Amino acid sequence: MWRFDEFPDFPSGPAVADGMVYFGTFGGEVLGVEASSGQERWRTRLSEELGDIPDDVPTPAVADGSVYLGSKSGQVFSLDTTTGKVDWKRNAGSEITTPVEVSDGRVYAVANGVTAMDAESGDEIWEFSEDYFFDSGLAVVDGTVYVGSTGGTMYALNSDDGSVVWKSDVGDEVRAPPAVADGTVYIGTDAGDLFALDTADGSPRWTTNLDQELYTSPAVSEELVFAGGETGSGFYAIDRSSGSVEWEAKISEKRNNVRASPAVADGVVFITDGDLRAIDIESGEDIWRYPRGDFISSPPAVVDGAVLVGNWDASMYAISNEQLKERITELQPPSSEDSSSSPSEDTSSSTSGDTSSSSSSSETERSSESSEPSTSATEEPVQRGFLSNGNDEQFGMLSDPFLLTVGGFALSVIGVLHSMIGGK
Numbered sequence: 001m002w003r004f005d006e007f008p009d010f011p012s013g014p015a016v017a018d019g020m021v022y023f024g025t026f027g028g029e030v031l032g033v034e035a036s037s038g039q040e041r042w043r044t045r046l047s048e049e050l051g052d053i054p055d056d057v058p059t060p061a062v063a064d065g066s067v068y069l070g071s072k073s074g075q076v077f078s079l080d081t082t083t084g085k086v087d088w089k090r091n092a093g094s095e096i097t098t099p100v101e102v103s104d105g106r107v108y109a110v111a112n113g114v115t116a117m118d119a120e121s122g123d124e125i126w127e128f129s130e131d132y133f134f135d136s137g138l139a140v141v142d143g144t145v146y147v148g149s150t151g152g153t154m155y156a157l158n159s160d161d162g163s164v165v166w167k168s169d170v171g172d173e174v175r176a177p178p179a180v181a182d183g184t185v186y187i188g189t190d191a192g193d194l195f196a197l198d199t200a201d202g203s204p205r206w207t208t209n210l211d212q213e214l215y216t217s218p219a220v221s222e223e224l225v226f227a228g229g230e231t232g233s234g235f236y237a238i239d240r241s242s243g244s245v246e247w248e249a250k251i252s253e254k255r256n257n258v259r260a261s262p263a264v265a266d267g268v269v270f271i272t273d274g275d276l277r278a279i280d281i282e283s284g285e286d287i288w289r290y291p292r293g294d295f296i297s298s299p300p301a302v303v304d305g306a307v308l309v310g311n312w313d314a315s316m317y318a319i320s321n322e323q324l325k326e327r328i329t330e331l332q333p334p335s336s337e338d339s340s341s342s343p344s345e346d347t348s349s350s351t352s353g354d355t356s357s358s359s360s361s362s363e364t365e366r367s368s369e370s371s372e373p374s375t376s377a378t379e380e381p382v383q384r385g386f387l388s389n390g391n392d393e394q395f396g397m398l399s400d401p402f403l404l405t406v407g408g409f410a411l412s413v414i415g416v417l418h419s420m421i422g423g424k
Contacts, residue, residue, distance in 0.1 A: 002038030005315035013059035013299040042084035063102040070096025098137030126162035137177030148174025168202035188214025206243030228258030247284030260299035
């Protein structure tokens with residue numbers, strides 16, 4: 001559909017509202033672009049950086065004509081959605097590394113503790129803090145604020161005054177916002193435990209260990225909860241009622257993590273593990289995979305049949321199913337082995353990656369990938385870097401875009417130091 005590449009550096013995840021897409025950049029710019037065309041409407045330069053590290057910029061929050069986001073120095077900003085003008089900014093006390101939340105006329109931010117501010121004025125309403133650090137982000141549902149701490153405790157706070165409704169011991173650090181649905185709080189920990197807690201009193205309904213550090217918020221469908229993290233090789237679908245693992249989708253050994261929170265729409269779960277992947281929620285099989293020469297790491301957003309996602313090449317993509325089909329066909333490596341499918345290969349698909357496309361469109365999409373040796377739990381021979389041409393093993397580490405980025409940066413630093421000390 002479109003690509004927006006007028007960023008000075010890494011973009012945040014997209015926030016979509018009323019036909020507009022809003023995102024920030026690590027260097028401190030906030031932009032509003034049209035969702036249908038990617039045309040820039042406005043751009044505002046803030047006085048400070050956003051986020052903790054360049055490739056992990058918190059997604060803005062949008063409500064009632066305002067865009068809200070926090071900064072590395074602890075400022076919370078409110079900008080007008082039409083003009084980009086800064087309406088107010090307030091100091092929340094320390095760096096803000098997770099998205100703020102907006103609910104019922106209040107803005108909630110995690111900055112060591114939890115701060116609630118008036119959405120129109122920025123005035124502080126209440127603050128909650130403990131002896132340990134809050135780093136998880138939060139969720140606000142039905143007048144309750146849910147937030148986890150590095151001390152291994154999950155809290156439910158009254159949104160009016162910040163008083164503790166309940167707290168529950170989850171055993172290890174919580175570093176991602178919870179997902180709340182139908183009376184249950186879903187939260188992951190550093191130890192790899194995924195908890196389902198009762199919203200009424202915090203009592204555990206079930207706990208499942210996924211053997212990886214869970215740094216991203218789960219996503220929830222009608223029957224399943226989806227989670228993936230770092231230091232692991234799988235992305236999981238778990239039954240919401242029992243906690244049993246229904247399927248596991250393999251993650252690349254080179255990437256070894258799910259970089260951002262997944263999104264679910266119309267029978268498809270979208271994840272970023274370097275590539276953007278669309279996975280059938282029933283089977284766990286890849287419907288399609290969109291590879292880039294750089295690294296897709298922002299949380300995806302799905303709206304009006306398009307998937308929006310940010311990339312390490314300092315760009316934002318809006319991808320339709322039709323555009324993706326053409327791109328995947330273009331990226332197929334010219335291999336004689338790949339040109340003939342095994343008789344046992346399944347070249348059909350029952351689920352479309354575009355949330356508004358028909359099943360016949362997804363069948364065409366899957367057919368374009370049928371020449372590959374695998375479509376789900378194993379790695380596909382798709383292009384991952386400009387040296388690989390679809391074969392990661394051909395150049396080893398040189399085909400990994402993350403290592404290329406870090407290596408290039410290191411060489412640049414060495415060159416600058418060499419010049420400073422008078423090297424020829």
